[in-house]
Amino acid sequence: MRTLVASGVEVCFMNPGTSEMHFVAALDRVPEMRGVLCLFEGVCSGAADGYGRMARKPAATLLHLGPGLANGLANFHNARKARTPIISLVGQHSTKHLEYDAPLTSDIEAFAQTVSAKIVHLESAEAMGETAAALIAEARRYPGRIATLIIPADFSWSESGPIGVAPAAPPPGFVDSKPDFGAGAGFILGGRTLTGKGLEFAARLAAAGYRVFADRNASRVEGGRGRFQPPRIVYFPGPAQAQLAGLKDLVLVEAKPPVSFFGYPDEASYLAPADCRVHTLAGVEEDGMGALAALIEELGLSEASFEDPEPAALPTADGPLTLDSIGAAIAALLPEKAILCDEMVSSGPPVLAQLTRAAQFDYLPVTGGSIGQGMPVGVGAAIACPDRKVVVLEGDGSGMYTPQSLWTMAREGLDIVTVIFANRRYRILDIEMRRTGASGFGSQSNDMVDIARPDLDFVKLSEGMGVPATRSTTLSEFIDQFRAAMLEKGPRLIELRLPPPQIE
Numbered sequence: 001m002r003t004l005v006a007s008g009v010e011v012c013f014m015n016p017g018t019s020e021m022h023f024v025a026a027l028d029r030v031p032e033m034r035g036v037l038c039l040f041e042g043v044c045s046g047a048a049d050g051y052g053r054m055a056r057k058p059a060a061t062l063l064h065l066g067p068g069l070a071n072g073l074a075n076f077h078n079a080r081k082a083r084t085p086i087i088s089l090v091g092q093h094s095t096k097h098l099e100y101d102a103p104l105t106s107d108i109e110a111f112a113q114t115v116s117a118k119i120v121h122l123e124s125a126e127a128m129g130e131t132a133a134a135l136i137a138e139a140r141r142y143p144g145r146i147a148t149l150i151i152p153a154d155f156s157w158s159e160s161g162p163i164g165v166a167p168a169a170p171p172p173g174f175v176d177s178k179p180d181f182g183a184g185a186g187f188i189l190g191g192r193t194l195t196g197k198g199l200e201f202a203a204r205l206a207a208a209g210y211r212v213f214a215d216r217n218a219s220r221v222e223g224g225r226g227r228f229q230p231p232r233i234v235y236f237p238g239p240a241q242a243q244l245a246g247l248k249d250l251v252l253v254e255a256k257p258p259v260s261f262f263g264y265p266d267e268a269s270y271l272a273p274a275d276c277r278v279h280t281l282a283g284v285e286e287d288g289m290g291a292l293a294a295l296i297e298e299l300g301l302s303e304a305s306f307e308d309p310e311p312a313a314l315p316t317a318d319g320p321l322t323l324d325s326i327g328a329a330i331a332a333l334l335p336e337k338a339i340l341c342d343e344m345v346s347s348g349p350p351v352l353a354q355l356t357r358a359a360q361f362d363y364l365p366v367t368g369g370s371i372g373q374g375m376p377v378g379v380g381a382a383i384a385c386p387d388r389k390v391v392v393l394e395g396d397g398s399g400m401y402t403p404q405s406l407w408t409m410a411r412e413g414l415d416i417v418t419v420i421f422a423n424r425r426y427r428i429l430d431i432e433m434r435r436t437g438a439s440g441f442g443s444q445s446n447d448m449v450d451i452a453r454p455d456l457d458f459v460k461l462s463e464g465m466g467v468p469a470t471r472s473t474t475l476s477e478f479i480d481q482f483r484a485a486m487l488e489k490g491p492r493l494i495e496l497r498l499p500p501p502q503i504e
């Protein structure tokens with residue numbers, strides 16, 4: 001634990017068991033480490049993702065043996081896609097107990113393999129510090145990855161060796177030669193380039209007539225008025241292909257070639273035109289910001305003018321409750337520098353369109369498509385940035401994967417407002433059902449996407465875990481409740497009861 005702290009790892013999201021008791025006890029001797037208890041491992045891994053995306057440095061997770069790690073895998077998957085640095089500590093049975101195949105024995109490496117850039121099974125207590133330091137260095141390699149240390153229980157209760165200190169990660173590089181693209185080329189920006197200077201570079205490219213897009217699954221995007229907001233590549237393949245139509249050159253900056261989320265019968269997976277030449281200015285593990293700076297200089301682009309949308313206006317409170325009016329209300333009431341965690345799923349596009357008019361915020365989107373990340377990512381973001389308001393925009397179905405997050409929000413007093421988009425359905429699957437050409441819903445299959453029976457009561461769920469909650473059924477109730485939540489500090493939940501979905 002002292003190695004973690006000496007290397008700048010100050011938070012550990014954990015759910016311990018018998019094999020991790022010594023690590024837990026060490027919290028009393030190393031007060032610089034903040035232990036955060038989560039009541040399900042998917043909250044730990046998602047929180048470490050949110051923390052790393054905002055703090056740009058790793059948190060640790062501590063999980064119990066193979067099953068504990070397995071419970072955390074879905075959000076580790078999202079973190080891997082976000083390229084978030086995380087140091088994942090997993091307890092193992094004591095060395096001499098392992099051979100007996102006790103109930104909790106499992107292939108921890110196999111579970112870890114799917115999400116980790118590097119896995120080390122600790123060989124001796126003596127090597128603990130040095131090994132942990134090497135793994136932290138691995139986790140911090142640009143832009144970030146998951147490094148897993150499997151720790152046999154007996155090495156936790158033996159005398160450990162010296163404290164290690166992780167060396168600084170080598171700075172990322174980029175290939176310093178201008179790709180051969182013509183006027184009107186397209187750019188897809190991802191990774192770190194959708195923040196800070198990157199958006200200014202993007203604005204200069206756009207002002208010079210290049211078509212600039214944002215990778216829709218980048219880990220963190222700065223949004224809101226006052227800076228250039230490149231359009232994200234949209235979700236469904238047809239409209240996404242239309243966005244990229246006509247491009248002869250496509251330049252990737254910390255982004256991969258554009259592909260759709262899913263494949264459908266008779267629709268493309270690859271989204272750029274077939275005759276479009278693709279150039280990599282910076283790969284996903286290279287320094288896109290440096291590459292853009294060099295390119296901008298070479299092209300001599302100094303003009304960064306762009307059109308800023310009008311500031312959001314609060315919709316009239318007696319208007320209808322629609323995704324547009326909800327988005328407008330959030331945009332008008334969101335305080336400066338808020339952090340938005342998005343897991344709205346089908347409710348997302350109209351709300352996000354309104355948010356371009358909001359004050360400046362950081363946006364943490366879905367990266368790996370595994371639902372159940374919204375609230376956990378909010379937990380981690382709030383711990384990384386305690387002075388900023390965190391707003392989790394959460395689908396009702398997705399919210400049921402990791403609702404235990406609410407308990408951690410309450411216990412840690414985190415300044416997080418969770419808005420549940422309660423359409424009482426896996427609404428996106430109505431749309432996907434049609435697109436995949438499946439036969440449509442009969443009464444049996446409809447039950448697989450209808451979550452209204454029994455009716456979920458998020459107010460009670462939330463209050464049961466210590467987070468004060470209210471329900472909005474009209475726009476005026478939502479405006480009042482959201483405004484109040486923005487002015488107070490501390491965790492709140494608003495269950496937003498949406499009108500029944502119109503199934504076209």
Ligand SMILES: Cc1ncc(C[n+]2csc(CCOP(=O)(O)OP(=O)(O)O)c2C)c(N)n1
Pocket residue numbers: 074343344345346347369370371372394395396397398399423425426427428429
């Ligand atoms: C771990 C995981 N399980 C299942 C899915 C498939 N899936 C995608 S969206 C979704 C339902 C989302 O429902 P909700 O959050 O209510 O959003 P809505 O569709 O109503 O907008 C499901 C089950 C997934 N993406 N990830």
Ligand SMILES: [Mg+2]
Pocket residue numbers: 395396397421422423424425426427
């Ligand atoms: Mg829903």
